[in-house]
Amino acid sequence: MTLNYKKIGQGEPLIILHGLFGSADNWMSIAKELENDFTIYLVDQRNHGESPKSDEWTYKAMAEDLAGFLTSQGLEAVNLMGHSMGGKTAMNFALKYPGKVKKLIIADIAPRYYDPHHQSILEGLNAIDLENLSSRKEAEDTLSKYISEKGIRQFLLKNLGRNEESKFTWKVNLPVITEKIENVGEALQGNQTFENPTLFMRGANSDYIQDQDKADLEKFFPDYKLISIKNAGHWLHAEQPAAVVATIKAFLK
Structure with missing residues (x-):
């Protein structure tokens, strides 16, 4: 790779x-x-x-x-x-x-x-509807329901990018990280x-x-x-x- x-x-x-x-x-x-x-x-x-x-x-x-x-x-x-x-x-x-x-x-x-301890982060990221997302602010508003610390939300949203069609997309491989989060510990x-x-x-x-x-x-x-x-x-x-x-x-x- x-x-x-x-x-x-x-x-x-x-x-x-x-x-x-x-x-x-x-x-x-x-x-x-x-x-x-x-x-x-x-x-x-x-x-x-x-x-x-x-x-x-x-x-x-x-x-x-x-x-x-x-x-x-x-x-x-x-x-x-x-x-x-x-x-x-x-x-x-x-x-x-x-x-x-x-x-x-x-x-x-x-x-x-280490026991898995990123569940609220994963729930928040997966709750963001990329298909219908219109702005970063909308993404942060959704994430705020799961993560109270603004600094952590801003850090996580650095992973939000756009594809060639200008649609929002994740830079991280969110499905794999969600499925295999235990590996990180x-x-x-x-x-x-x-x-x-x-x-x-x-x-x-x-x-x-x-x-x-x-x-x-x-x-x-x-x-x-x-x-x-x-x-x-x-x-x-x-x-x-x-x-x-x-x-x-x-x-x-």
């Missing part, structure tokens, strides 16, 4: 993977703060952004997509960062292809299993380890990485550090961008 991506900057390669319902654009503001030090590849994962849609949606498939992306770009080894779902993809990739990853950064996700499998330096960044106000997860972090990533970003939740890069940029730079340098 040929993944869509955006490339900026100069220096050592750094690949950044977005989370569920996200896209490469989510990390552009962070990338611009790093472009003097790194060549940054912002990648749309399958079924997201401008990358192809597929009925297959697993971390194994997304890790293989990333392996193909490195080959297509002539990249032998990279620094790799992923947020949430992208972090799980990055972990799976590093465990299978440890020689291709110099340093690994995981943003607010642990190796363990899957735990890391096997006994492989990634021995290179690994940084886990967690939002201090988020419960995605808990202290009891440290045993799993050490099991799979023995050379790991865990840093909490103050005054940040799960969307730490949007809530505390300066702290996230400083943490990334310090770790990679």
Whole structure:
């Protein structure tokens, strides 16, 4: 699968993977703060952004997509960062292809299993009648019945695009994500380890990485550090961008 991506900057390669319902654009503001030090590849994962849609949606498939992306770009080894779902993809990739990853950064996700917890989002997105939708405001009005936080609604509606006939369409593969949402919570499998330096960044106000997860972090990533970003939740890069940029730079340098 040929993944869509955006490339900026100069220096050592750094690949950044977005989370569920996200896209490469989510990390552009962070990338611009790093472009003097790194060549940054912002990648749309399958079924997201401008990358192809597929009925297959697993971390194994997304890790293989990333392996193909490195080959297509002539990249032998990279620094790799992923947020949430992208972090799980990055972990799976590093465990299978440890020689291709110099340093690994995981943003607010642990190796363990997560129960499905996106049901209200999926219900809201599926309630939007694309065939008869006349405006983005109408879409947000429908979504507001399911999701009270305006910022989350605006983030989700970045996935609303138009096709060649100017009709509204989803950039994400909503039917497949709805059907296979349990896949996104899957735990890391096997006994492989990634021995290179690994940084886990967690939002201090988020419960995605808990202290009891440290045993799993050490099991799979023995050379790991865990840093909490103050005054940040799960969307730490949007809530505390300066702290996230400083943490990334310090770790990679």
